[in-house]
Ligand code: UD1
């Protein structure tokens with residue numbers, strides 16, 4: 001299956017009413033374009049050319065970071081999808097064979113569908129990916145003659161009768177490269193939008209006696225994102241897909257519709273996720289772990305048999321070893337917890353390494369930032385850290401240490417030491433009554 005990929009990502013996306021280029025709007029917490037790129041790349045194209053225009057610099061900088069083998073071409077001004085594809089001609093001058101055209105605003109297409117489209121290219125000169133919809137709006141309609149495609153009519157240009165057609169254009173197309181560029185050279189902009197429509201190459205091909213066929217896929221895959229409402233609908237589809245995927249693999253989701261995943265979330269079988277949990281990018285959860293309600297995790301690796309939450313916040317570069325426990329109102333950032341270590345209540349640990357079987361008491365805080373730079377805290381194995389301890393980083397605490405409640409740890413603690421650092425409490429017997437009396441007399 002040899003082909004080159006052209007991705008159209010140059011349009012303004014005016015219906016999004018946003019300064020962010022449309023294809024950069026996130027789906028599963030990554031620009032929608034990443035989904036298109038990933039689907040395309042999964043079938044290993046010989047070349048990938050991306051057409052950018054609106055927000056060209058932002059889109060191409062991002063794309064280059066994701067895949068520096070992509071060829072970027074700029075379309076300026078943006079005169080329509082046919083004009084967009086035409087910009088890729090020089091970049092593919094030395095390539096011969098099939099091309100597949102994908103739209104950057106249709107991120108839900110599955111690799112298996114793309115594969116089917118490419119496979120059916122052998123039976124006709126051009127293949128279009130279509131879908132059936134009873135409520136299509138904004139999509140081109142496919143005018144068929146028997147099993148073959150005669151032409152595509154854009155909704156804006158369609159008669160009322162044509163608008164009743166339920167077979168629509170997804171935007172995906174496959175055909176021989178030289179043929180497609182040749183057909184595009186005959187496209188005009190005499191239509192409702194005064195644009196050069198890529199879809200016009202079907203009727204041009206038919207007039208030349210060439211054959212065009214249609215492969216169909218479920219409507220959900222072809223959702224094109226043109227507005228914020230469509231973006232939200234695509235996100236809902238993406239999340240539904242992820243939830244099914246994880247449940248099929250053996251992940252327990254108590255209330256699936258309340259759990260949100262990122263594009264790259266990894267969850268092993270036998271993980272239990274309670275209602276209302278959000279996964280940011282780059283999270284991995286290993287078998288036997290339990291993520292409890294209202295937790296937000298990003299950039300974190302959770303080992304086997306851990307418990308996180310409720311109300312936990314795990315920030316990037318956090319790692320929990322097997323059996324670690326993170327409880328309510330705990331924030332961890334760039335922090336490693338060793339095996340069976342517990343941070344159960346109301347704590348912040350940042351830039352911290354904690355050993356095995358250590359207990360971090362309620363309200364413990366690492367003072368890791370001095371207003372200029374970040375510093376490290378290192379705590380050993382089997383330590384017992386009393387409640388409301390402050391670790392003033394940089395600081396290193398050994399193994400088997402006990403830190404008394406309320407201590408400000410401002411220097412290193414040796415293995416096995418007991419550290420206490422707090423002002424002594426004083427008391428006045430019978431003083432409470434006197435104090436209340438004084439306070440009341442002041443109120444009169
Ligand atoms: C397009 C199709 C329509 C199809 C629908 C599927 C055409 C003329 N119409 O309509 O038949 O049902 O997609 O979602 O192709 N782009 C450029 N340069 C341009 C114009 C667009 O790169 O000059 C890119 C856009 O960034 C977008 C894609 O092409 O990623 C599609 O353009 P858009 O304007 O959204 O087309 P639709 O009106 O949705």
Ligand code: CA
Pocket residue numbers: 105224225226
């Ligand atoms: Ca579109």
